[in-house]
Amino acid sequence: MERHLATEKQWLRTRLESLIDAARETEQKLNRLAALELRLLEAHEFPAVLGILLEDLKTGFDLDQVALVLCDDQNDLQTALESHSLPEHWPLRLIADPAPLRPLREPTLGSPGDDDPHVLDFCGMKKLSSRALLPLRRGTDPIGLLVLGSCRAERYSTDQDTYLLKRLAAVVSVCLQNTLSAWRLREIGVTDPLTGMRNRRFFDQRLQDEILRMEREGHALACLFVDIDHFKRVNDDHGHATGDHVITAVAQRLAHHLRRFDLLARYGGEEFVILLPALEPAEIHAVAERMRHQVEATPVPMDQEGEIHVTVSIGAARLPPRLLKGKPPEQRARALLNAADQALLQAKESGRNRLVISQEFRDARLT
Known part of the structure; x- marks a missing residue:
């Protein structure tokens, strides 16, 4: 009898220790999840949010795969991410049509199957033994899908409770929406509402950044002022x-000749400003002349008035990296703008529809 009681007592002790260990493990998992959710809520930029999901979630929870599909029917996400250098290995896909995600309304657990959305074919689903598909939604509308994958079949079984996964999906959905909303608000503040190009506020900040980058990388920076000739007559x-x-039409013609990292901004009224990093004088001349020729050769079509022929005058200046070196960035930026502005004035005074490139920075007194 005593032996039986001792055996039962030992079994109960072992069972209790097992339950305590399981409870501690669950508590640790909850704490890690809460910490990760807090970091998500504190993140304000897409790279930070995506890094937490695609890197930290994977390593912190011993997952073999974490992938993300996001709906981007208005191309906002693509635009927002273009200014960031995201790691190429991140399993991230943007889709224009949310239809493949509409049937998913609850977390789906188990082994990968043929019924999984075809948009997941990029993230190596067939190599996984189990996965959790977490729908990301705004109300009833799908905004994405978070995929958690494991090479262990028991990691995500069909009978598993999904409360924590639902909570994670809800937090991720809110964070993605907040980040996108914040980006849209910032875009409104730096975008010209008429042309969709950057505005003067954005240009002024970008000019400072380009001056600093010019100093770091040792390349020249060119600035072009472009003014639509006789624009008052068009309005009158x-x-x-x-x-x-x-x-708007002229802005589109100018943008056609720019590289991805060049900048075109509406400076005010009918005047535009352009930044061209790392170009030689002959290249600046060629780009500016192509712009001028296209505007002149391509009339602006009107709905009921045929078409309107317009031309532009362009003033350009190029600041070599060694000139004004050591001066404050604001002073170098002001000198570049003034030189391009004076060149534009010369172009307009000498007959319009022409390009004038400033010779100011050849003066040794500016060094």
Whole structure:
């Protein structure tokens, strides 16, 4: 009898220790999850949010795969991410049509199957033994899908409780929406509402950044001022709505000749400003002349008035990296802008529809 009681007591002790260990493990998992969710809520930029999901979630919870599909029907996410250098190995996909994700309304656990959305074919699903598909939603509308994958079949079984996974999906959904909303608000503040190009506020900040980068990398920086010739006549003869249409059309023609990292901004009224890093004088001349020629050769079509022929005057200046070295970035930026502005004035005074490149920075007194 005593032996039986001792055996039962030992079994109970072992069982209790096992339950305590399981409880501690669950508590640790909850704490890690809460810490990760807090970091997500504190993140304000897409790279930070994506890094927490695609890197930290994977390593912190011993997962073999974490992948993310995001709905981007308005191309906002693509635009927001273009300015960041995201790691190429991140399993991230943007889709324009959310239809493949609509059937998923609850977390789906178990082994990968043929019924999984085809948009997941990029993340190595067939190599996994179990996965959790977490729908990300805004109300009833799908905004994405978070995939957690494991090479252990027991990691995500069909009979597993999904409360914590639902909570994680809800937090991720809110964080992604908040981050996108914040990005949209910032974009409104630095985007010209008429043309969709950057505005002067954005240009002023970017100019400072480009001056600093010029100092670090040792390349020249060129600035072009572009002014639509006789624009007042367009407004007087055809109305301000037509004038707005002309401004937008000219902006599109100018943008066509720029590289991805160049900057075109509407400086005010009918005037644009362009930054061209790391170009030689002959290249600046060629780019500016292509712009001028295209505007001149491509009339702006109007709905009921045929078309309008417009031209532009361009003033350009190029700041070599060694000139004004050691001066404050604000002073170097001001000198570059003034030189391009004076060149534009010369172009307009000498007949318009022409390019003038400033010779100011050849003066040794500026060094």
